[in-house]
Amino acid sequence: MDVIREFDPWGDPLCTCPKKYGFNPYTGCPHRCIYCYITSYIPRAFECRAKKNLIIRVERDLKRVDKRRIISMSNSSDPYPPMEAKLKLTRACLELFSREGCRVQVVTKSDLVTRDIDMLLQLSSVVSFTITTLKRNLSRKLEPLAPPPKRRLKAMQKLSSADVPVSLRLDPIIPGLNDAGIDRIIEAVASVGAKHVTSSTFKPRPDGWHRFQRVFPETATKLTPLYFEQGKRHHNSWYLPREVRLELMKRIREACAAHGLTFAPCREGLQELTTGASCDGSHLISRKGSS
Numbered sequence: 484m485d486v487i488r489e490f491d492p493w494g495d496p497l498c499t500c501p502k503k504y505g506f507n508p509y510t511g512c513p514h515r516c517i518y519c520y521i522t523s524y525i526p527r528a529f530e531c532r533a534k535k536n537l538i539i540r541v542e543r544d545l546k547r548v549d550k551r552r553i554i555s556m557s558n559s560s561d562p563y564p565p566m567e568a569k570l571k572l573t574r575a576c577l578e579l580f581s582r583e584g585c586r587v588q589v590v591t592k593s594d595l596v597t598r599d600i601d602m603l604l605q606l607s608s609v610v611s612f613t614i615t616t617l618k619r620n621l622s623r624k625l626e627p628l629a630p631p632p633k634r635r636l637k638a639m640q641k642l643s644s645a646d647v648p649v650s651l652r653l654d655p656i657i658p659g660l661n662d663a664g665i666d667r668i669i670e671a672v673a674s675v676g677a678k679h680v681t682s683s684t685f686k687p688r689p690d691g692w693h694r695f696q697r698v699f700p701e702t703a704t705k706l707t708p709l710y711f712e713q714g715k716r717h718h719n720s721w722y723l724p725r726e727v728r729l730e731l732m733k734r735i736r737e738a739c740a741a742h743g744l745t746f747a748p749c750r751e752g753l754q755e756l757t758t759g760a761s762c763d764g765s766h767l768i769s770r771k772g773s774s
C-alpha cells in the first residue's frame with residue numbers, strides 16, 4: 484500500500500488545501516489529545532507504531548509522486564513521537580525527500596523537530612505547530628501526553644531563528660474552554676517568528692465527543708445544544724452554528740492582523756476570511772531545495 488497518498492480528507496468539499504500529499508511515518512499517535520479525530524478511523528489509534536518497511540515504501544512512492552506538490556507530514560499522527568528520538572524514521576524520510584527535491588510541510592506538537600533543523604534547511608519546508616492553549620493545567624487535560632505549549636513555542640523560536648519558516652495551527656477552538664486565550668497565543672507565536680495562522684473550530688465525531696464529555700462535562704453540557712440542536716452534521720462531524728464559527732474566526736483574523744500575521748480558517752466554509760496565500764501555510768515553504 485502507498486505511504487505517500489493524495490491528501491483528501493474524507494473528500495470534504497470544505498477543504499481548501501492546495502493539491503498535496505499526506506504522509507504519516509507512524510501509525511497512531513501517543514499524544515492522546517481529547518479532541519483527536521483519528522480514533523474514528525485508526526484501530527488502536529493512541530498506540531503509536533512505526534510503519535512496516537517504511538523506508539523501502541517511501542523510496543518506491545517517491546518514484547511516482549509529482550514533486551511540484553508538497554508532502555504534508557503528518558495529519559493522522561505526529562511525525563515526532565517520543566520513539567522518533569531513537570528510531571529516526573522521520574529524519575530518514577526527510578533525507579530521502581531532500582535528495583529528491585521534495586517540498587515538505589511538517590505538522591507537529593513536538594519540539595523534537597528542532598533536532599532536524601539541518602535537514603529542514605536543506606529542504607523546501609515549513610513547520611506548523613499546533614498550540615491550543617498556553618495554560619499548562621488546560622493543555623494537560625486537552626493534550627495529555629503532548630509536549631507542553633511552552634516547549635512548542637521555544638521550538639518555534641529556534642526554528643524561525645534558524646530561518647525555517649513556521650506557522651501556527653490554532654486548532655481546535657472550543658468555545659468556553661480555550662477561546663479566551665486566542666489573543667495571548669497569537670501574540671506569543673508572533674513574537675517567536677510565526678507568519679501565518681490556520682484555525683478551526685472543534686468538529687467532534689461521536690467517539691471524540693464521548694471523550695470530551697468525560698473530561699470536560701460542564702463545557703460539554705453547555706455546548707450540547709449548540710452542536711446538536713442549532714449546529715449541523717457534516718461528513719460525520721458536528722459543526723457549531725455558522726454565526727458562532729464566524730464570530731470566532733473573525734476574532735482570530737483580527738488578532739492575526741494586529742500582529743502582522745496572515746490567517747485562514749480550516750474547513751469552515753468561510754474562505755472569505757482568508758488573508759494568507761494558502762490556507763495551510765504551505766505558501767511559506769522556501770524554495771531552497773526544489774528542483
Ligand code: SF4
Pocket residue numbers: 512513514515516518519520521558559560561592626629
Ligand atoms: S497530536 Fe494530532 S494526531 Fe496526535 S493525538 Fe493529538 S490530535 Fe491526534
